[in-house]
Amino acid sequence: MPIRKLVPYLYLAPCIVMMGLFVYYPIVENFRFSFxxxxxxxxxxxxxxxxxxxxxxxxxxxxxxxxxxxxYAVISIVCQVFGGLILAAILExxxxxxxxxxxxxxxxxxxxxxxxxxxxxxxxxxEPNMGILNSFLHGLGLDSWTREWLGDSETAIFAVIAxxxxxxxxxxxxxxxxxxxxxxxxxxxxxxMDGAGKIRRFLSVTVPQxxxxxxxxxxxxxxxxxxxxxxxxILTGGGPGNASEVxxxxxxxxxxxxxxxxxxxxxxxxxxxxxxxxxxxxxxxxRTGKDD
Amino acid sequence: MIxxxxxxxxxYTYNVPAKRRWKKAKIKxxxxxxFILMVYFIVVAYPLFWMIMNSFKTTDEIFSNSWAMPEKWxxxxxxxxxxxxxxxxxxxxxxxTVSTCLGTVFISALGAYGLTRFSFKGKNALLILCMGxxxxxxxxxxxxxxxxxxxLGIHDTYLAMxxxxxxxxIPITILLIRAAFLEVPxxxxxxxxxxxxxxxxxFTKIFLPLNYPILLTGVILTAYFTWNEFMFALIFVDxxxxxxIPAGLMQFRDALQTNWGVLLAGLMISAAPVILLFLFMxxxxxxxxxxxxxxx
Numbered sequence: 001m002p003i004r005k006l007v008p009y010l011y012l013a014p015c016i017v018m019m020g021l022f023v024y025y026p027i028v029e030n031f032r033f034s035f036x037x038x039x040x041x042x043x044x045x046x047x048x049x050x051x052x053x054x055x056x057x058x059x060x061x062x063x064x065x066x067x068x069x070x071x072y073a074v075i076s077i078v079c080q081v082f083g084g085l086i087l088a089a090i091l092e093x094x095x096x097x098x099x100x101x102x103x104x105x106x107x108x109x110x111x112x113x114x115x116x117x118x119x120x121x122x123x124x125x126x127e128p129n130m131g132i133l134n135s136f137l138h139g140l141g142l143d144s145w146t147r148e149w150l151g152d153s154e155t156a157i158f159a160v161i162a163x164x165x166x167x168x169x170x171x172x173x174x175x176x177x178x179x180x181x182x183x184x185x186x187x188x189x190x191x192x193m194d195g196a197g198k199i200r201r202f203l204s205v206t207v208p209q210x211x212x213x214x215x216x217x218x219x220x221x222x223x224x225x226x227x228x229x230x231x232x233x234i235l236t237g238g239g240p241g242n243a244s245e246v247x248x249x250x251x252x253x254x255x256x257x258x259x260x261x262x263x264x265x266x267x268x269x270x271x272x273x274x275x276x277x278x279x280x281x282x283x284x285x286x287r288t289g290k291d292d
Numbered sequence: 293m294i295x296x297x298x299x300x301x302x303x304y305t306y307n308v309p310a311k312r313r314w315k316k317a318k319i320k321x322x323x324x325x326x327f328i329l330m331v332y333f334i335v336v337a338y339p340l341f342w343m344i345m346n347s348f349k350t351t352d353e354i355f356s357n358s359w360a361m362p363e364k365w366x367x368x369x370x371x372x373x374x375x376x377x378x379x380x381x382x383x384x385x386x387x388x389t390v391s392t393c394l395g396t397v398f399i400s401a402l403g404a405y406g407l408t409r410f411s412f413k414g415k416n417a418l419l420i421l422c423m424g425x426x427x428x429x430x431x432x433x434x435x436x437x438x439x440x441x442x443x444l445g446i447h448d449t450y451l452a453m454x455x456x457x458x459x460x461x462i463p464i465t466i467l468l469i470r471a472a473f474l475e476v477p478x479x480x481x482x483x484x485x486x487x488x489x490x491x492x493x494x495f496t497k498i499f500l501p502l503n504y505p506i507l508l509t510g511v512i513l514t515a516y517f518t519w520n521e522f523m524f525a526l527i528f529v530d531x532x533x534x535x536x537i538p539a540g541l542m543q544f545r546d547a548l549q550t551n552w553g554v555l556l557a558g559l560m561i562s563a564a565p566v567i568l569l570f571l572f573m574x575x576x577x578x579x580x581x582x583x584x585x586x587x588x
Contacts, residue, residue: 007491011405011406011495015399019422022433030433030435033435086328087328087329107332109570112569113566114541114566116539117541120545120559121556124342124343132339132342171581223427230522230523252527261439271429
């Protein structure tokens with residue numbers, strides 16, 4: 001009966017409509033938009049071919065933003081993926097079992113707090129006169145190290161990146177904890193019988209066993225690093241000058257401050273291509289790792 | 293699924309005699325581990341502690357003595373923050389979060405049911421579409437979404453946030469629920485069908501009640517996402533009266549440039565609901581994050 005055949009599609013229709021309209025259609029549209037010049041409130045669009053892209057690739061701010069995104073990616077991999085793995089391994093070590101659930105909860109807390117709250121809290125941490133960081137350095141007698149962290153074009157982007165690390169290490173740590181708990185305990189016992197020390201057990205048992213999660217975690221952090229928007233927008237707005245601009249804030253400013261919607265779409269296309277490239281490289285690396 | 297709490301207690305009972313033998317060496321080895329934990333604990337906990345303490349102080353006291361405990365605990369900072377706008381943002385966040393959670397989980401459960409209990413053309417394509425949806429970042433679609441929301445006439449309404457949130461949460465929620473639905477034994481369904489139940493009755497009377505823990509996980513993860521979402525809330529809504537907490541806090545900061553104690557109290561009020569949700573529902577939270585992370 002034809003009605004019976006329709007039934008599964010009826011159950012799926014709401015999902016298909018929602019995802020099609022708000023997730024997939026905009027991606028296609030964005031690609032098309034990047035070849036047009038138009039503004040937010042006018043229906044007219046002018047086809048400009050690759051002009052948006054060639055303008056973008058001649059814009060020095062684009063390269064500043066790209067450089068900052070690359071810094072974001074490198075520092076996030078080191079702090080979140082490697083740092084998160086080390087914290088997870090420590091918390092899953094039998095020797096910390098008395099208090100590991102307490103630390104686990106505290107380390108995860110920043111993950112659940114809204115990024116706006118955290119960014120505003122860190123404007124106090126970085127505040128030049130009475131902020132936590134400068135007071136701390138002052139207390140240690142390191143007055144020459146104190147500075148206006150967010151207002152100094154040399155430190156602004158790193159101050160912003162640090163906030164993201166502070167918030168997200170706990171998340172990646174939790175993913176690794178889940179992965180480590182799935183490792184059969186016999187492997188650790190055998191390694192211990194063979195006289196392997198803590199570091200040796202970490203390198204020869206834990207690391208190879210959590211390889212899959214390592215792949216997932218680096219994919220999450222790298223994609224996050226190239227699409228980041230909230231922290232730079234709230235903490236510095238891309239400033240001072242354009243020193244802490246990232247692709248996300250550049251996109252936002254082009255679209256909603258300068259009303260260059262086509263140009264903004266071109267930036268979005270570049271972000272999409274970058275994240276896809278990252279995913280492809282990751283998958284390739286992971287596959288080759290699997291064959292060994 | 294991994295239950296962190298129960299696992300942690302089982303894990304370490306395996307080698308009691310070996311442990312005694314190595315006791316001395318182990319204590320020595322523990323020192324650097326505890327040192328790392330303590331340092332990172334201070335890095336994470338101190339700013340949060342600082343926020344709590346200073347949210348009870350006057351601005352003058354924050355300036356002169358931000359490291360000490362408050363001289364006088366100014367609970368009035370909290371009521372002041374609540375009245376200066378946080379209450380409105382709070383209600384908006386509540387409305388948007390509850391609607392998004394219900395919409396996401398209901399639509400995803402329907403979809404997961406369709407994907408697991410029927411065989412039809414295009415099933416695998418749909419599954420791939422769901423997984424692909426998880427990989428796409430909303431940033432990339434910002435301009436077309438803005439145009440779309442204008443075209444639908446929902447710019448500057450609750451729906452401008454709720455509909456995109458639901459759409460972006462569906463892929464991960466559907467995969468989460470699908471995994472649970474696959475575990476439901478075929479026999480239960482077959483006997484219900486023999487008794488004359490329609491597929492809709494099987495869905496509402498058997499699948500939904502049987503899988504409520506995973507539905508709850510879906511609700512919690514969606515609530516966490518929605519309560520904290522910033523970018524869409526900033527761009528798709530202009531009216532002050534419709535802003536949710538993350539976007540509203542930006543206005544709140546500008547209004548309170550000089551009144552830091554009240555600003556910090558506002559931050560505390562904004563963060564509290566999700567922190568409480570996490571502390572009480574840790575198990576569901578982590579189960580969902582772990583399941584959701586395994587992409588593809």
